[in-house]
Amino acid sequence: MVWICDKCNKEFASARECAKHEKNCNFVNEIKCKCKECGNVWHYLPEEENTIRSQAKNNALIGLGNLFTPTGAFFSNKSIDAQKELTKFSKCPKCGSANITKENHNFEKK
Numbered sequence: 001m002v003w004i005c006d007k008c009n010k011e012f013a014s015a016r017e018c019a020k021h022e023k024n025c026n027f028v029n030e031i032k033c034k035c036k037e038c039g040n041v042w043h044y045l046p047e048e049e050n051t052i053r054s055q056a057k058n059n060a061l062i063g064l065g066n067l068f069t070p071t072g073a074f075f076s077n078k079s080i081d082a083q084k085e086l087t088k089f090s091k092c093p094k095c096g097s098a099n100i101t102k103e104n105h106n107f108e109k110k
Contacts, residue, residue, distance in 0.1 A: 007106060028031045035092035036099040042092075043105075049089045056083050 002011050003018035007027035012018040031049075034041050091098050 025108050028109055030107060031106045032103045032105050033092075034101050034103075035095060035097055036101065037097040038092060038095045040092050040094040044089065048079070049086070052085050056086065 002013070003015050004011055005018060005025055005027075007025045007029050010021065012021065014030055027047055030043050031042065032043050076100060081082055092100055092101070
C-alpha cells in the first residue's frame with residue numbers, strides 16, 4: 001500500500017513516514033472555487049471545512065449523549081449552526097448560487 005501526502009502528492013511506503021513528512025511539508029493545499037453564474041472566484045483552506053465538519057459531528061454526539069439535559073439542547077443547536085456554516089463551502093458568497101466548480105491547488109511556502 002502507498003500513502004500520499006495531501007499537500008505535495010509525494011508517495012510513501014508507510015503511514016508513519018507520510019505523517020512525519022506532512023508535519024514538515026513545505027506546501028499548502030488550497031481550494032479554488034468559481035461560480036458558474038456570476039464568475040466570482042474565492043479560495044479557502046480544506047482545514048477550515050474539516051474543522052467545522054468535525055465540530056458539527058462532535059456537538060451532535062455530545063447533544064445525543066445528553067439528550068434530556070439542558071446542555072444536550074445547547075450542543076444540538078451548536079451542531080445545527082455548524083451544519084449551516086458548512087453551506088458556505090458549497091455556495092457562492094456573492095450571489096448564493098450552488099452552481100460552482102472546485103479545484104485543488106498546491107502552493108510551496110515561501
